[in-house]
Amino acid sequence: MATIAVLGTLDSKGSEHAFVAEQIRQHGHMPLLIDVGTYEPPDDLRMDVKIDRHEVARAGGIVWSELESRSDRGECVAAMTAAAPLLLQELYRQTRIQGVISLGGSGGTAIATAAMRALPIGFPKVMVSTMASGNIVHYVGTKDIVMIPSIVDIAGLNRVSRMIFTRAAGVICGMVESDVAPDTDDRPLIVASMFGNTTECIAAATPVLEEAGYEVLVFHATGAGGRAMESLIESGMVAGVLDITTTEWADELVGGILSAGPHRLEAAAKTGVPAIVVPGCLDMVNFGEQNSVPPQFANRRFYAHNPQVTLMRTSREECRELGRVLAQKINPSSAPVSVLIPRKAISVISAEGGPFHDPNADQALFESLANSLRDDIPVHWEDRRINDPEFAQLCAKTLLRNIQVAAQRS
Structure with a gap:
């Protein structure tokens, strides 16, 4: 039998969490x-509450009565958003809970x-959550929260709600009942970045790293x-980073939907x-x-990757700035870092004959990147496409x- 935290704003959504x-x-x-x-939660629920809002607040060093008096x-939501993570971390450390579920609107979702x-x-x-059908990046972050x-x-x-809540309860119970085999793989980790347009590159690079004794997470x-x-x-x-696909910086710079942030x-x-770095x-x-593309980009070059994804070709000016940004991020490196430039194509569709083939824009990117790097950071200029096995x-x-060089230094 597992203990599952049922966390929520029980004053407004008590009957739902009780269900x-x-x-x-x-x-x-x-x-x-x-x-x-x-x-306070409803009278018929108070006896069932095992950790009340006063105890949650105390986990965050907050005196609830003082906060409550300001009405x-x-x-109050901000205070609970700060305190609830500390409480759940402590319950987890004490192995008092094996799972957590919550129901919420915007405020409850933010807290939970x-x-x-x-x-x-x-x-x-x-x-x-009522917020689960929109942009949930701020709620999920980098964690595996099922929304x-x-x-x-x-x-x-x-x-409708009884059906959704019943299924959700089944999901959390199924998760806590699923035994995860203990991890016995002690190989050092290498992380790699991939897109559909660089899949072949990662597929060819991974066996080389695995044969050298590493586990690759893509x-x-x-x-x-x-x-x-x-x-x-x-x-x-x-132990190492195979950053083949730095495309998220194009979205961050230009305003696309797949930015990973600054x-x-x-x-x-x-x-x-x-x-x-590539x-x-x-x-x-x-x-x-296609109809979601901002109107200021109406005269740009586009490619329909699929019905839900429209790609826009970066301009020469944008590429020049992207090269400068990448160098700015790489230059502080204290460990060995190398930049590899596939001159013939940086994606499947930028190769000669492809819809995004633009040698002038690519050259602006390459020159800006190379010229902005620290002098001691090596740049490998390769007359190959990014997905060529040799590259x-x-x-x-x-x-x-x-x-290996980093290990010899240490």
């Missing part, structure tokens, strides 16, 4: 009701997902993937992890369906050489 708690009991597990609401709901993000990857986390759209507002029990360069990769590098668990490419330099897929900016293998072997 989920009962579903968990029917699965043979123990719910632990945690109140992060602003006011500012926004301040902040708490969930404080828990490690692999710990079961389920959030039923379930509530469909209807979380405002009472009805034929991250999809879709914004969330880049942030997750940077987070793992910062954790100190990574700190992409900083983690390896900051933590002293050996790396190779300007992969910097020929493209990502948008959604991929060179990337892998260069990274292995950088790792």
Whole structure:
């Protein structure tokens, strides 16, 4: 039997969380009701609450009565958003909980997902939310939170909400019942960035690294993937970085939908992890369906990757700035780092004859990157396409050489 935290604003959504708690009991597990609401929960629920809002607040060093006296709901939500992660971290450390589920609108989702993000990857986390059908990046961050759209507002029990809540309870119970085999793989880790347009490169580079004794974790360069990769590098668990696909910087610079934020490419330099960097897929900016492209880009060159993804070719001026930005991120590196430039194509569609073939824009990118780098950072100019097996293998072997040099220095 597992104990599952049922965390929520029980003053406004008490009956809904009580329903989920009962579903968990029917699965043979123990719910632990945690109140992060602003006011007292309903009378018929108070006896079931195991951790009230006063105890949650104390976990964050907050005296709830003093906060409550100011009667500012926004301040109360902010306080719970700060305190709930500390409480769940402590419950996790004490092995008092094996999973967590919550139901919420915008405020409840903010509080609950902040708490969930404080828990490690692999710990079961389920959030039923009215916000789950929109942009959820701020709620999920780089963690494995399962977001379930509530469909209807979380405002009472009805034929739709009962169905959604019952299924959500089944999800969290199934997660805690699933035994994960202990990890016995002690190979050092290499992280790699990949897009559909660089899949062949990663597929050819990975066996070289695995044969050298490394495990390769591949991250999809879709914004969330880049942030997750940077987070793992910062954790100190990574021996090397195969950053083939730096495309997220094109979205960050130009305004596409797959930006990983302004700190992409900083983690390896900051933590002293050996790396190779390639300007992969910097020929493209990502948008959604064609009618979602902002009107200021009407006269640009586009390519329909699929019905949901429209790619826009970066201009010569944008490429020049992207080269400067990449160099700015690479230059602080203390560990060995190399830049590899595939002159003939930085993506499948930028090769000669492809829809994004633009030698002038590519050359502006390459020259800006090379000229902005520190003098002691090597640049490999290769007359190959990014997905040529020979280029991929060179990337892998260069990274292995950088790792070896770093080991000799230490």
